[in-house]
Amino acid sequence: MKLDILILTAHPDDAEISIGGTIAKFTDKGYKVGIVDFTQGELGTRGTKATRKKEAEHASKILKISYRNNLKIPDGKVKFNDKYLNLVITEIRKTQPKIIFAPYFNDRHPDHIGAGLLAKEAYFFSGLTKIKTKLNGKSQEPYRPSKLFYYMMTYEFTPTFINDISKYFETKMQAILTYKTQFY
Secondary structure (H helix, E strand, O other), rough: OOOOOOEEOOOOOOOHHHOOOOOOHHHOOOOOEEEEEEOOOOOOOOOHHHHHHHHHHHHHHOOOOOOOEOOOOOOOOOOOOOOHHHHHHHHHHHHOEEEEEOOOOOOOOOOHHHHHHHHHHHHHHOOOOOOEEEEEEEEOOOOOOEEEEOOOOOOOOOOOOOOOHHHHHHHHHHHHOOOOOOOO
């Protein structure tokens, strides 16, 4: 499946909270958008893997995304290593997005930092022919998206651009509120 935009994020609900309005704007304009959650959010105070999965599925319908996958990296363990890097490269090559959005790596949550760093490395290495990955037993071709953008999560940074989501704010909030275990 070829996507226009791929959102990489540490936990189910991070994409909706951080960039949900932008996702709604893109899908409303006909772009194919996907989300790859690195963890199942199993360390969250409330909820289980199963409830978080259902919440993510519901939010995905609201945002009208074309693709969602979970890499099932253990929550609290999103750190740079070759195994996790390979998982992210495989997703990039599988979905062939034109643009990637990832969490900015200055954040209070270690998983958000790890996700941002893994995204940056995978963005580059996905285009190298000597980095080998397989999907369903078949070798993947190198592919590098044209752009990588970071979105703000916890800490502020000076943005290079701001996307007006005024028209999509309610859709963003509907998607966020599907995570009833997290927001009550």
